[in-house]
Amino acid sequence: MTGYSDGTFKPNASITRAELAAALAKLLPQSGLNTSASAAGFRDLAAGHWATEAAAQLQAAGVITGYADGSFKPEQAITRAEAVTMINRLIGLDASTTQPGAGEWTDVASAHWAHDAILAASMKR
Template sequence: VVQLDKVPTREGYTFTGWYADKELTQAITEIKMTSNKTVYAGWEETDVPGMLNGEDHYAYVVGYEDGTVRPGGNISRAEVATIFFRLLQDQVRQENLTTDSAFADVGAGDWYNTAISTMAELGILRGRTPDTFVPNAPITRAEFAAICARFDTGENADDATFPDLAGHWAKEEVERAVSLGWIMGYEDNTFRPDKAITRAEAVTMINRVLQRNPQSPEDLLKDMVTWPDNQDPSQWYYLAIQEATNSHDYERTTGIYETWTQLRETPDWSQYE
């Protein structure tokens, strides 16, 4: 008898269990091996969290003054707070809007004060200590995964984990994000929780949370914003960077994927800085 206790992961989907039949009508937790057997994984599309705007596909990343977007560069804790602040549903943002910072290193005159204060008020952001946020530090993979996980209130899946998460403060939150198909590990089955996350990794994860997933370069538009350091469509992050830096209308194609139909204006976020 084989216990079916392995939890697989799939980008943008939540695992619903193992089944004895392809039609997914006979749920099972174990199988008796009297001959070769096939079991089937059940999946459902992971919903966009209710606090986040998955409907409007606005650009949420801007490039640097030199015209680059730097996919391999780090992204700061303040930048991540600002991105998720912009991606909130308008009503959620307005109802929780505050400039009262709980952190000694986030002052009233700082460009990121409103974003950090509001996201902390929502319980999505936490400091590195009770009274410091360390806004300019590069955010780690564990910190980023934990932020994503806090938008979802569902139960945690068992065993969706990595060996290097044992004893880590973010273990449960990372596992939650993994079980939702939002975050993936590396090919050697590690997560590397304390490694600084790259800008490319961050936008890839955000796009999964929001179901913003063009499937091929043909799903984009020719007159979109482009970047000198994101010109190679064969790079794993090419589509994710383009999705994150262009505001557009879209149509759903199959499953979690989309194709762009028209470019649109990006909101002016300067009022919050």
């Protein structure tokens, strides 16, 4: 993890999508990733943005896909569902080996877009 240019870490602040992307990209194997895609293919992530390279690396690795409208929304706070989905993809965790009904949450409907990712992350290992 890195902090901010003023020497702070801001431990109680929310994390943005760009900040999590920067942190997760450091965990990727660096060999063989093609990051030459223009702004990682996200319409709202300019080539000069500080997180463009990290987003491109994660996109190339299949960790992030962005939103249906082609955006990444780098300055938006990331939700728990988005974060767990990205982390699961990074470490190769999926729900294919979970037991039905195991790890279910009362506030995560089976139709929720991140249901399987949340289930997989909730399983005891």
